[in-house]
Amino acid sequence: xxxxxxxxxxxxxxxxxxxxxxxxxxxxxxxxxxxxxxxxxxxxxxxxxxxxxxxxxxxxxxxxxxxxxxxxxxxxxxxxxxxxxxxxxxxxxxxxxxxxxxxxxxxxxxxxxxxxxxxxxxxxxxxxxxxxxxxxxxxxxxxxxxxxxxxxxxxxxxxxxxxxxxxxxxxxxxxxxxxxxxxxxxxxxxxxxxxxxxxxxxxxxxxxxxxxxxxxxxxxxxxxxxxxxxxxxxxxxxxxxxxxxxxxxxxxxxxxx
Numbered sequence: 238x239x240x241x242x243x244x245x246x247x248x249x250x251x252x253x254x255x256x257x258x259x260x261x262x263x264x265x266x267x268x269x270x271x272x273x274x275x276x277x278x279x280x281x282x283x284x285x286x287x288x289x290x291x292x293x294x295x296x297x298x299x300x301x302x303x304x305x306x307x308x309x310x311x312x313x314x315x316x317x318x319x320x321x322x323x324x325x326x327x328x329x330x331x332x333x334x335x336x337x338x339x340x341x342x343x344x345x346x347x348x349x350x351x352x353x354x355x356x357x358x359x360x361x362x363x364x365x366x367x368x369x370x371x372x373x374x375x376x377x378x379x380x381x382x383x384x385x386x387x388x389x390x391x392x393x394x395x396x397x398x399x400x401x402x403x404x405x406x407x408x409x410x411x412x413x414x415x416x417x418x419x420x421x422x423x424x425x426x427x428x429x430x431x432x433x434x435x436x437x438x439x440x441x442x443x444x445x446x447x448x449x450x451x452x453x454x455x456x457x458x459x460x461x462x463x464x465x466x467x468x469x470x471x472x473x474x475x476x477x478x479x480x481x482x483x484x485x486x487x488x489x490x491x492x493x494x
Contacts, residue, residue: 271453276460279453284461288442293461296427296438299355303362304423308416311367315374315412320404325375336372340365340426344433358430358438365426366419373415377408410484413477420469428462 255273262272271279284293318325318332343364344357351357381404389399431440439458446455478485 269452271456276453276456280457280460283454283457292437292439292442295355296431296440297465299358299430299438300362300423300427303359303427304366304419306359307363307366307419307423308370310363311370311415311419312374312412315371316378316400316404316408318371319375319378319408320400325379332368332372332375336368340422341429344430348433353435358427358435361430362423362426366423369415369418369422370412371415373411373418374408377411378404380411381407406483410481413481417473417477420473421466424462424466424469 259273262270265272318328340361344361347357347360347364351360385403385407389395389403394402427438428440428443431438432444435441439462443455443458446452446458
């Protein structure tokens with residue numbers, strides 16, 4: 238029964254929106270608003286072909302490398318900065334300055350530095366995706382319970398053990414929240430970097446469809462991006478449930494009280 242209810246909540250709104258779309262476009266003659274059935278046919282013809290390997294795979298690969306690097310660097314730097322008090326105070330103004338710069342503005346600069354290459358596109362993704370992870374990690378380290386910290390000190394728990402079982406564990410919920418934000422930012426920057434200067438990828442292809450007035454194909458590319466977002470969300474939730482199993486169990490116990 239719970240499975241049916243979950244499926245109902247997960248699929249109810251999408252099915253309802255598709256039904257509304259179907260009804261409202263049934264007699265439409267607008268060139269810019271595709272109908273569901275033609276769009277589905279175009280989606281299959283466009284993306285279940287060699288275009289999947291030439292556009293989707295390169296985009297997803299660049300996204301995966303960029304976000305993975307951002308997560309690795311963000312967690313590493315965040316743990317270091319958050320642990321060292323004087324370093325956190327020293328770097329806070331600089332971090333806030335760079336965080337405030339919109340990543341798309343850096344695209345021309347990175348193009349000059351790296352050229353129109355995959356490295357440039359990955360650098361664009363890293364430049365925006367790193368900040369949620371880095372800043373959430375710093376805040377997570379700062380918010381370690383002082384009572385637990387004193388308890389560790391009292392029982393002589395220090396060094397790597399304190400870092401692993403207290404600091405990293407206490408900061409992990411905020412780190413995962415930062416990672417979730419970085420995934421959506423990374424996906425947006427992946428498309429932007431490909432729209433500026435590229436010869437392949439989803440962003441490039443969608444712009445080419447738009448310029449060629451291939452409206453159905455353009456919308457099918459947007460659908461592909463939406464599906465990638467859904468897959469990322471499912472994978473993240475699956476991973477988070479296992480990494481933060483103790484945290485979710487603790488919250489369920491608190492709700493039970």
